[in-house]
Structures are given as C-alpha cells and as structure tokens.
Amino acid sequence: VRRHLQQSPQLLASGPAAVLYAIIDQVIDEYFPVIDGLQNDIDEIDEQLFQGNLDVSRRIYELSREVIDFQRAVAPLPEVLEQLRRLVRRTGMDRDEAKSLDANLVDVIDHAIRCAERVESFRALLSNALSLSATLASQRATETGLAQNEQMKRISSWAAILFTPSLIGAIYGMNFQIMPELEWSFGYPYALGLMVAAALGLYLVFKKNKWL
Numbered sequence: 001v002r003r004h005l006q007q008s009p010q011l012l013a014s015g016p017a018a019v020l021y022a023i024i025d026q027v028i029d030e031y032f033p034v035i036d037g038l039q040n041d042i043d044e045i046d047e048q049l050f051q052g053n054l055d056v057s058r059r060i061y062e063l064s065r066e067v068i069d070f071q072r073a074v075a076p077l078p079e080v081l082e083q084l085r086r087l088v089r090r091t092g093m094d095r096d097e098a099k100s101l102d103a104n105l106v107d108v109i110d111h112a113i114r115c116a117e118r119v120e121s122f123r124a125l126l127s128n129a130l131s132l133s134a135t136l137a138s139q140r141a142t143e144t145g146l147a148q149n150e151q152m153k154r155i156s157s158w159a160a161i162l163f164t165p166s167l168i169g170a171i172y173g174m175n176f177q178i179m180p181e182l183e184w185s186f187g188y189p190y191a192l193g194l195m196v197a198a199a200l201g202l203y204l205v206f207k208k209n210k211w212l
Contacts, residue, residue: 001026014101017088021104024081028111031074035118038067042125049132057133064126071119077112081105157206164202165195 001022005012012018041063048056085105088098168191206212 010100011104014098017084017101020084021101021108024077024084025104025108025111028077028108028115031070031115034070035115035122038063038070038119038122042122042129045126045129049129049136057130057137060126060130060133064123064130067119067122067126071116071123074112074115074119078109078116081109081112085109153206153211157202157211161199161202161206164198168195168198 001019004026005019005022011022014021045056045060045063085102088101088105203212
C-alpha cells in the first residue's frame with residue numbers, strides 16, 4: 001500500500017481518506033486469488049463427480065462452509081464503501097481531489113460487487129454439486145439394489161430347478177411298498193424323465209420371465 005501511494009502522489013495528496021481507500025483496495029485485490037482458488041476447487045469437484053467419484057460430499061460441505069465464511073466477509077463491503085463515499089463528500093476536501101478519490105472508490109466498489117457476486121455463484125454451484133452428489137449416490141444405490149435383485153432371481157430360479165428333481169428323488173427314496181412304478185419296467189426311466197421335464201419346465205418359465 002505504501003509503495004502504491006508513493007507512486008501516486010496525486011492520490012496521496014487527498015489525505016487520510018486516500019490512505020483508507022488504498023488499504024481497502026489492497027484488501028479487496030487480495031480476495032481475488034482466494035476466489036480463483038475456490039474456483040479451482042469447484043472445478044475439481046465437478047470433474048470428480050462426472051468421473052463417478054461420489055466420495056466428495058464431505059469436501060463439498062467443507063468448501064461450502066468456507067464459501068459462507070468468505071461471503072460474510074465480502075458481502076457487506078459495497079455498502080461500507082458507499083458510506084465511505086458519502087463521508088468523503090462531507091469532508092470538505094478540494095473538489096478535484098474529492099472527485100478523483102470518489103472515482104477510485106467507485107472502482108473499488110465495482111471490485112467488491114464482483115467479489116460478492118462470484119462468491120454467491122460459488123454457493124449456488126456447491127449447492128447444486130451437493131444435490132448432484134446425493135442424486136448420483138441414490139442412483140448408484142438403486143442400481144446396486146437392482147443388480148442384487150437380479151442375482152437373487154437367478155439364485156432362486158436355480159434353487160427351484162435343483163429342488164424339484166431332489167423332491168421327486170426323495171419321494172422315490174422313501175421305500176414305499178405300494179408304488180405303481182416299482183413293478184413297472186419303465187418306472188426308473190419315468191422317474192428320471194419326470195425330473196428332467198420338471199426341471200426343464202421350470203427353466204423355461206424362469207427364462208420367459210427373464211429371471212435367467
């Protein structure tokens with residue numbers, strides 16, 4: 001600030017108000033690298049989201065808190081600087097000096113407004129990113145549930161197919177004395193055929209219903 005004022009003797013001649021302006025101008029100018037850093041962080045978050053990395057919700061939340069704190073610092077600045085302009089006009093300084101200082105303050109106010117607008121846009125972007133992250137996480141959970149459901153359908157289908165021949169075999173394995181098939185020469189092929197037919201019928205039913 002001192003070097004800037006030393007290089008601008010006309011501004012320095014405006015007195016203490018010029019020094020105050022120079023300090024505020026320097027403070028606001030140093031906000032812009034912070035804004036650029038936040039922009040880079042938001043760009044990285046966007047890239048991670050579209051790459052399918054959903055483990056960024058915590059980072060989005062933490063960055064949102066930083067943006068809110070930053071917004072609290074920059075949002076009041078335009079109004080404060082407007083009050084400073086009104087104060088300068090009441091100081092009774094030389095008209096040309098007051099006009100020059102007022103023009104400089106208008107420029108600083110413009111910078112402050114730009115800062116506030118960009119920070120506000122960051123809040124909106126991060127809010128959208130957090131919503132998108134939640135939506136993608138919900139979508140992934142739904143897809144996982146659907147995939148698991150398809151796996152359960154396949155497992156249940158094959159279990160039913162394998163259970164039916166086992167049931168038929170279990171009945172024939174009970175050693176009943178009175179069973180028509182025991183004295184029938186085709187009883188054994190009949191039992192095997194019944195197992196195959198039942199299993200094949202179940203397979204076709206499950207296949208038609210897209211369980212397999």
